[in-house]
Amino acid sequence: MRAYDRRNVAVSGLRIKEWDYYCVLSDGEEGPYGIALTVADNGYVGLLGVSWLDLTRPGDVTENALIPFPRGRMGMPSSADKGDVVVSRRGGMRIEYRNEGHTRRLIVDHPAFDGGRGLSGELVLTQPPMDRLAIATPFPSARKAFYYNQKINCLPAGGSITVDGRTHVFEPETAFGVFDWGRGVWTYDNTWYWGSASGLQNGRPFGFNIGYGFGDTSAASENVVFRDGVAHKLDGVHFHLPAGTYDGAPWQFTSNDHRFQMDFTPIHDRAADVNALVVRSTQHQVFGRYSGFVVLDDGSRLEIENLLGFAEQVRNRW
Numbered sequence: 111m112r113a114y115d116r117r118n119v120a121v122s123g124l125r126i127k128e129w130d131y132y133c134v135l136s137d138g139e140e141g142p143y144g145i146a147l148t149v150a151d152n153g154y155v156g157l158l159g160v161s162w163l164d165l166t167r168p169g170d171v172t173e174n175a176l177i178p179f180p181r182g183r184m185g186m187p188s189s190a191d192k193g194d195v196v197v198s199r200r201g202g203m204r205i206e207y208r209n210e211g212h213t214r215r216l217i218v219d220h221p222a223f224d225g226g227r228g229l230s231g232e233l234v235l236t237q238p239p240m241d242r243l244a245i246a247t248p249f250p251s252a253r254k255a256f257y258y259n260q261k262i263n264c265l266p267a268g269g270s271i272t273v274d275g276r277t278h279v280f281e282p283e284t285a286f287g288v289f290d291w292g293r294g295v296w297t298y299d300n301t302w303y304w305g306s307a308s309g310l311q312n313g314r315p316f317g318f319n320i321g322y323g324f325g326d327t328s329a330a331s332e333n334v335v336f337r338d339g340v341a342h343k344l345d346g347v348h349f350h351l352p353a354g355t356y357d358g359a360p361w362q363f364t365s366n367d368h369r370f371q372m373d374f375t376p377i378h379d380r381a382a383d384v385n386a387l388v389v390r391s392t393q394h395q396v397f398g399r400y401s402g403f404v405v406l407d408d409g410s411r412l413e414i415e416n417l418l419g420f421a422e423q424v425r426n427r428w
Contacts, residue, residue: 111244114188114258114293121254123181124153125295127428130186130195130207132216134233134267134287135397136280137309137418141166142377143278144397145233145271147218148174149184149195149205152428154389156180158199160220161380162229162273165397165418168378171224175199176384190260190291212237214265214289224274231271233280235287237262240315240339245332247325249297257294257325263317263336264308265289286317299427300324303349305363305374307400307419311412314338318404320347320363320370333365335404342407344370349421356381356394361421363402372402372414374421388428395422 119126129150136143143166148159156177163170177184177199187193187209195207202222208215214235223229242262249255266282286308302324308317318335333344345367352359357379363372376398384391400417 111260112246112258116182116188116293119295121295122153124179126182126293127152127296128182128184128186128293129290131290131292132207132214132235132287133290133306133420134216134235134265134280134285135163135308135418135420136267136278136285138279138281138284140278142397142418145218146380146395147205147207147216149186149197149207151180151182151184151186152389153181154179154428156184156197157384158197158203158205160203160205160218160223160229162223162271163378163380163397165377168397170378170380172380172382173203173220173223174382174384175201175203186293188293190262190289218271227274229271229273231269231277233267233269233271233287235265235267235289236282237265238339240264241336241341243319243332243334243341245330247327249324250326252295252297255295255297257292257296259294259332260289260291261306261319261332262289262291263306263319264315264339288317288319296324296426296428299425301423301425303421303423305349305419305421307417309417309419311337311414311417316412316414316417318370320344320349322346322348333370335370335406337406337412342404349423351423356396356423357398361396361398363421369405370402372400375399375401390427392425393422394424395420
């Protein structure tokens with residue numbers, strides 16, 4: 111895979127975007143719930159983000175802390191496989207990502223979360239040897255712009271998160287995470303579409319990553335299915351969103367190679383609008399269940415039923 115070093119990126123530090131994002135969803139006996147954690151250095155502004163997702167109600171509480179003009183001071187690792195992230199923000203929010211080789215330890219402590227109800231806990235994501243998505247996307251309108259992205263699906267998660275005094279347990283048999291590692295230089299106004307799910311299919315590890323919407327993807331797409339840790343590459347996948355809604359009518363997904371077809375039943379739209387003047391992110395991350403089929407490289411067809419995941423539409427002006 112390509113090596114990344116921000117010192118070799120020939121633009122102002124205000125234009126470099128670096129983030130580590132984890133989303134862990136549990137689909138056990140207590141009902142679906144999850145957590146999303148973001149640490150991002152986006153040049154103009156840094157961001158710490160915590161979202162608690164109660165998909166039984168359904169609902170979420172999302173809180174962000176902004177750090178003005180970090181310009182690399184947040185110490186984001188240059189590798190998706192090495193280095194830790196430890197960031198605190200005035201007001202008491204703290205997020206830690208500890209890379210321990212075959213495991214990734216996520217630690218969060220936010221006493222002021224949800225009006226003082228508090229959120230804290232620790233999850234350990236196991237990373238067995240397996241394939242991942244790695245893609246470098248150019249932007250044809252800007253010669254120095256690029257997005258280098260790695261996504262690691264199907265990470266079994268164990269541990270617990272305590273919210274408002276109630277402890278929610280994550281078991282590796284029913285809880286799985288995805289890691290989104292992104293580094294790059296973006297043009298100012300972009301919209302992307304991203305979908306992801308991880309879990310078990312007939313008792314075996316299964317997941318996928320789908321997306322499009324920015325840059326030049328004529329050479330490669332970010333659409334891939336994972337089965338038992340092996341990647342099966344897809345061509346183009348299109349998101350068919352219902353008009354005028356995000357968490358109402360079902361979404362549909364089709365691929366032009368006829369190897370991926372899913373219906374997606376929304377449970378909850380985690381909508382957010384982060385506005386820091388010149389930097390703005392308008393997000394609709396919709397959590398729900400995928401049902402349909404995929405066709406692997408050997409031609410075998412897998413039926414998918416009620417797989418918990420998410421699909422999103424995000425517009426960034428940054």
